[in-house]
Amino acid sequence: MLLKTLAFLFLNLLLLDLAVSTSEDGFIFNGFPGANLKLDGTASITSNGLLKLTNNTKQMMGHAFHPSPLNFQNSSDGKIFSFSTTYVFAIISGYVDLGGHGIAFLISPTKDLSNATPNTYLGLCSMKNKKTNHIFAVELDTVKSPEVDDIDENHVGIDINSLISNNSHTAGYYADDSGSFKTLNLLSGKVMQVWVDYDGEKMQVNVTLSPLGIPKPSRPLLSSTVNLSTVLLETMYVGFSASTGPPLTTHYVLGWSFKMNGIEQELDYSKLPAVPRTRPKGRSMALDISLPLASSAFVLVIVAAVFFIVWRRIKFSELLEDWEVEYGPHRFLYKDLFRATNGFKDKELLGTGGFGRVYKGVLPPSEMEVAVKRVSHGSRQGMKEFVAEIVSMGRLRHRNLVQLLGYCRRKGELLLVYDFMPSGSLDKYLYDSTQLTLDWDRRFQIIKGVASGLLYLHEGWEQVVIHRDIKASNVLLDSEMNGRLGDFGLARLYDHGTDPQTTHVVGTMGYLAPELVRTGKATTLTDVFAFGAFILEVACGRKPIEHSAPDERVVLVDWVVENWRKGSILNTLDSRLGQVYVVKEAEMVLKLGLLCSHPLPSARPTMHQVNQYFDGNAPLPELSPTYMSFSALALLQHEGFDDYLMSYPSVSTVSVLSGGR
Known part of the structure; x- marks a missing residue:
């Protein structure tokens, strides 16, 4: 051993x-x-x-x-x-x-x-x-x-x-x-x-x-x-x-x-x-790491998804009440309008007015071009009636009206969707020196077109539509430069033969009829007054009120009246026209503008009569020199405006006569 x-x-x-x-x-x-x-x-x-x-x-x-x-x-x-x-x-x-x-x-x-x-x-x-x-x-x-x-x-x-x-x-x-x-x-x-x-x-x-x-x-x-x-x-x-x-x-x-x-x-x-083979077969650190990471990632994805859904709902939230269900076909989703306008970016901005900003948009998937106007409405009363009128006006069909396609409501905001007019608004061609000057023939056709559209609103549809904001910036031009009256955000409807019940003064200074300022009641004749101011604006290339003009030319209608009295009414035409215009047409347009913007509602023609004048089916009445020489004070007393002046002493006589406030 x-x-x-x-x-x-x-x-x-x-x-x-x-x-x-x-x-x-x-x-x-x-x-x-x-x-x-x-x-x-x-x-x-x-x-x-x-x-x-x-x-x-x-x-x-x-x-x-x-x-x-x-x-x-x-x-x-x-x-x-x-x-x-x-x-x-x-x-x-x-x-x-x-x-x-x-x-x-x-x-x-x-x-x-x-x-x-x-x-x-x-x-x-x-x-x-x-x-x-x-x-x-x-x-x-x-x-x-x-x-x-x-x-x-x-x-x-x-x-x-x-x-x-x-x-x-x-x-x-x-x-x-x-x-x-x-x-x-x-x-x-x-x-x-x-x-x-x-x-x-x-x-x-x-x-x-x-x-x-x-x-x-x-x-x-x-x-x-x-x-x-x-x-x-x-x-x-x-x-x-x-x-x-x-x-x-x-x-x-x-x-x-x-x-x-x-x-x-x-x-x-x-x-x-020999080296031991201790590594488990096929084991991958990616697997060991991915399993706990996958669990964490899953939780994060859920949280992110919930956050995204909540954020998306807030971002695209709309104000939808039960009474709007019947208007479904006329109501747009806010997210569709948001995407169509690229998030309402400034580069899509078409213009800014007193009642909102207008953006160009392209609706998917039809690729239809639209104009979207954003109007602040707050929590105003009567919204149900207001939306009902908007939807009703969506049924309006006329070659000289911009088609109102529908609406969308958010908290504190109303969005109106219109057909897109590629040539923009008329006021740009009247006041923007970078735009081409409209010749007389085009101006005359635009005025006649707006008159035709306004006649349809007053008399040609199932209800009477009062536009309440007729002016050059609300007249849009299509690809062929035809004039179309647009922006029905302030319009009101009532049945034929009944009395309109509007009591709020809305509109634009210079286009407001004197009786509208006093009573707050809009009628077809207050639309005619605004149309008269619009006619003079287009023909003369000037706004109804210009504070920077000489004293005798501050109010456009007064200046045209003064030249009419002197027998030089054609001198008020836009100087950019030169002598290239039809004299009879120009005289008729200027006189018709004065007639429509007459201070007395009873002296104004209806839109039916206005279209007859344009079509040559009725002669244009002569203006009364006697009446046109009435003093401002006499006119106010005649109309019973003295109480109005006592309540608003700061309002000038000239402003009242010209439709201002």
């Missing part, structure tokens, strides 16, 4: 001698069973002889050093001796697609690197001091760390006193047969071999990498000229350092050979221990 025990011990000593051989200038480890290495951190030697630098623990580091220092420097001239080393390693990640951080062969003045930091710093230096003195290392890094200027997440680098590599290259090797570069994945779990050679005379470092079993490639992966005499001290320790980050990774060294002033001994691959 004793003989068997002695034989067993002798055999183990023999095998150990074969696996581990050391001398003063070099050593070789074909595996590390019984190796006397200085280990710290997570470093250990497994039962089968693997040097295990990390143990699959997050954010840890391990070091392994040859126990005895080596003499690197020639004391006579200070030059660094040549040296060469090779080692076989494997990096096993807990995931098929991610690992960290890396392993490094290093030459250090000390075996105590306990103050170093794992992760990016590979256990070589600390986070506070990213540089250190007298360190030479060759790193095999599997994480790209921008703070140390890593080139990628799979590289080899030569480090001199810093983790910012002196030279680096993507991991791989140059095949001897073709010289082509072949990439190696350091995280593949496959066993690989590294050679590090330093030529003391040339001061050149070469680093070569290849899969295990392939002869050392003739062309190194990295080659740098480095004067190590300023880096290495006379005696230094050689060893390995490895560190892990959050990804679970284990770093192994299977064999190691080192030689000073010569070529290292070749490793015996047959004696190298």
Whole structure:
């Protein structure tokens, strides 16, 4: 029994001698069973002889050093001796697609690197001091760390006193047969071999990498000229350092050979221990990370979806009451109008008036062009009747009316949708110097067209429609420059033969009939008064009231009356017309404008009569010189306006006569 025990011990000593051989200038480890290495951190030697630098623990580091220092420097001239080393390693990640951080062969003045930091710093230096003195290392890094200027997440680098590599290259090797570069994945779990050679005379470092079993490639992966005499001290320790980050990774060294002033001994691959395959088959960190992230993302998506729905409802909220259900076909969705106008952006703005802003829009999916007017209505009473009238007016059909297509209501806002008129509003052609001047024939046709449309409103439809805001800016021109009366936002309806019940004075200064200011009751004759002011505006190219004009020309109708008395009524025509107009037509238009804007309602014609005058079916009545010479005071007393003047002393006589307030 004793003989068997002695034989067993002798055999183990023999095998150990074969696996581990050391001398003063070099050593070789074909595996590390019984190796006397200085280990710290997570470093250990497994039962089968693997040097295990990390143990699959997050954010840890391990070091392994040859126990005895080596003499690197020639004391006579200070030059660094040549040296060469090779080692076989494997990096096993807990995931098929991610690992960290890396392993490094290093030459250090000390075996105590306990103050170093794992992760990016590979256990070589600390986070506070990213540089250190007298360190030479060759790193095999599997994480790209921008703070140390890593080139990628799979590289080899030569480090001199810093983790910012002196030279680096993507991991791989140059095949001897073709010289082509072949990439190696350091995280593949496959066993690989590294050679590090330093030529003391040339001061050149070469680093070569290849899969295990392939002869050392003739062309190194990295080659740098480095004067190590300023880096290495006379005696230094050689060893390995490895560190892990959050990804679970284990770093192994299977064999190691080192030689000073010569070529290292070749490793015996047959004696190298096997690397355990501990990685679960097909396991991916993407899966481990994605599962909790997916849960969090799902919750975030739900929250975002709820937020989006609430935000969308608020953004596109509408005011819809039960009584509006019957008006469904005439009601537009706010979100459709919002999208049609590009969110009511200023670039889509067509114009701004006293009652709202008008935007151009294109309705999906028909691509129909529309004009959308936004009117502030607050919480006004009578909204039900108002909307009912809007919907009714949507049934109006006449070639000289802008088609009202429908409406939309939001809190505090009413949106009216009309046909889009590509040529814009008439007032631009009257007052904008950048627009072409309308000739007389076009002006005459526009006036006749508006008269025809107004007749349809007063007498040609199932109800009487009082427009209440007839003026040049509310007359729009189609692609053929035909005039169309638009903007029915202030219009009111009542049955034929009944009395209108409007009691609020609305409209535009200069177009308001005197009796409307006094009674607040709009009628077809108050529309006729506004039409008269409109006729004079178009013919004369001037607004009904111009405060910047000379005193005798502030009120347009007064100025035209004065010229009519002098027999020079044609002098009031727009000077831009020159002499290019039809005299009879111009005289008729100017006189008709005065007749329609007569201060006394009973003296005004109806729109039926106005159209007869235009068609030549009835002669235009002559203006009465006697009546037109009435003084303002006499007129006011005749109409019983004295009480009005007492209530509103600031209102001038001229303003009242001209329809102002």
